[in-house]
Amino acid sequence: MAKLLSVSDALGSPAFSTWRSYYQLTKPKVIYLLMLTALVGMCLAVESWLPPLQATFSLLGIGLVCASAAAINQILDRNIDDKMARTQGRPLPKGRVSVRNASVFAGVLALVGFVMLLLAANLLTAILTFASMLGYAVVYTLFLKRATPQNIVIGGLAGAMPPLLGWTAMTGQLDGNALLLVMIIFTWTPPHFWALAIHRRDDYAKANIPMLPVTHGIEFTKTCVLLYTLLLCAVALLPCLTGLSSWLYGVVVMGLNLRFMQHAWRLKFKPQPNSAINTFKFSIVHLMILFLALLLDHWLL
Numbered sequence: 218m219a220k221l222l223s224v225s226d227a228l229g230s231p232a233f234s235t236w237r238s239y240y241q242l243t244k245p246k247v248i249y250l251l252m253l254t255a256l257v258g259m260c261l262a263v264e265s266w267l268p269p270l271q272a273t274f275s276l277l278g279i280g281l282v283c284a285s286a287a288a289i290n291q292i293l294d295r296n297i298d299d300k301m302a303r304t305q306g307r308p309l310p311k312g313r314v315s316v317r318n319a320s321v322f323a324g325v326l327a328l329v330g331f332v333m334l335l336l337a338a339n340l341l342t343a344i345l346t347f348a349s350m351l352g353y354a355v356v357y358t359l360f361l362k363r364a365t366p367q368n369i370v371i372g373g374l375a376g377a378m379p380p381l382l383g384w385t386a387m388t389g390q391l392d393g394n395a396l397l398l399v400m401i402i403f404t405w406t407p408p409h410f411w412a413l414a415i416h417r418r419d420d421y422a423k424a425n426i427p428m429l430p431v432t433h434g435i436e437f438t439k440t441c442v443l444l445y446t447l448l449l450c451a452v453a454l455l456p457c458l459t460g461l462s463s464w465l466y467g468v469v470v471m472g473l474n475l476r477f478m479q480h481a482w483r484l485k486f487k488p489q490p491n492s493a494i495n496t497f498k499f500s501i502v503h504l505m506i507l508f509l510a511l512l513l514d515h516w517l518l
């Protein structure tokens with residue numbers, strides 16, 4: 218009993234809540250999925266087992282730079298985040314972390330991440346990771362997000378990069394199959410985000426952010442979700458055609474594609490109040506299982 222009390226005391230302590238605020242600055246769940254895609258890129262790049270030290274520190278390096286990009290995004294977006302119900306509770310709008318401390322935190326994460334990439338991976342990976350970080354934290358956040366409803370389509374390229382970063386970390390070279398993995402996440406991003414943006418349309422309108430449902434309406438956005446889902450379904454099959462993956466991945470991805478199409482179709486033609494948020498949630502399951510299937514197929518067949 219005493220032990221249980223001391224655990225709950227520790228969780229409620231100021232030190233833990235400070236630690237949790239910094240952790241939240243990194244958008245942890247997004248980062249874990251990004252790191253999974255980078256890890257799969259690494260595994261698919263080599264025929265045998267991964268070199269343990271090189272792979273561990275490269276993956277950590279990619280994760281730390283992504284986390285830094287997420288923290289910079291929250292620093293630059295703190296005034297927008299304060300206006301939206303979904304983001305109001307974040308550490309910066311709530312004043313739980315100061316802008317100065319968040320900036321130091323983001324700087325340290327980026328620095329440690331780059332040094333790790335330079336030491337464990339190679340210069341190409343460090344440069345590509347730096348470019349992706351700038352693409353998301355500066356180009357998307359500061360310019361595109363505030364300027365055009367195509368913001369997430371263009372900005373999505375940065376978030377799609379981790380499998381390529383994982384690949385180059387192991388081989389030091391660009392590869393067509395790695396670009397194919399990037400294409401999968403690139404075409405996945407619009408249905409992933411626009412489904413959420415439909416659900417949160419009023420939040421974005423209130424914050425004056427030109428997301429597609431605000432500028433072009435909900436019906437048009439639903440059509441775009443459906444069309445991009447179709448495109449994603451086609452692109453997701455390409456690893457079978459290029460020989461990167463075989464029947465196991467093919468069977469799993471066909472099941473995933475059918476389910477995603479069902480969500481997108483329902484959202485457009487038979488909507489229920491929670492169709493949009495359910496489509497968003499399924500998009501995350503879709504990408505996670507798709508990358509796990511790529512890995513299993515690579516290992517088992």
Ligand code: HEM
Nearest residue numbers: 246247250251254303369372373376377402406410413501
């Ligand atoms: C420009 C591209 C992207 C945009 C605009 C975008 C946008 C968003 C937004 C607004 C959320 C909601 C976060 C919240 O509830 O506070 C979200 C959640 C999420 N996104 Fe994305 N996303 C993008 C790319 C990605 C990528 C590339 C991945 C991973 C490969 C990813 C994985 C996730 C995950 C796992 C969540 C759930 C987070 C949670 O429940 O806390 N996203 N995304």
Ligand SMILES: CC(C)=CCC/C(C)=C/CC/C(C)=C/COP(=O)(O)OP(=O)(O)O
Nearest residue numbers: 247282283286287346349350353375376378
């Ligand atoms: C090095 C590298 C690959 C960097 C990219 C890393 C990264 C964190 C990509 C995630 C994309 C994402 C969560 C966008 C949402 O931003 P938003 O501002 O539209 O969402 P919000 O309103 O929830 O903050």
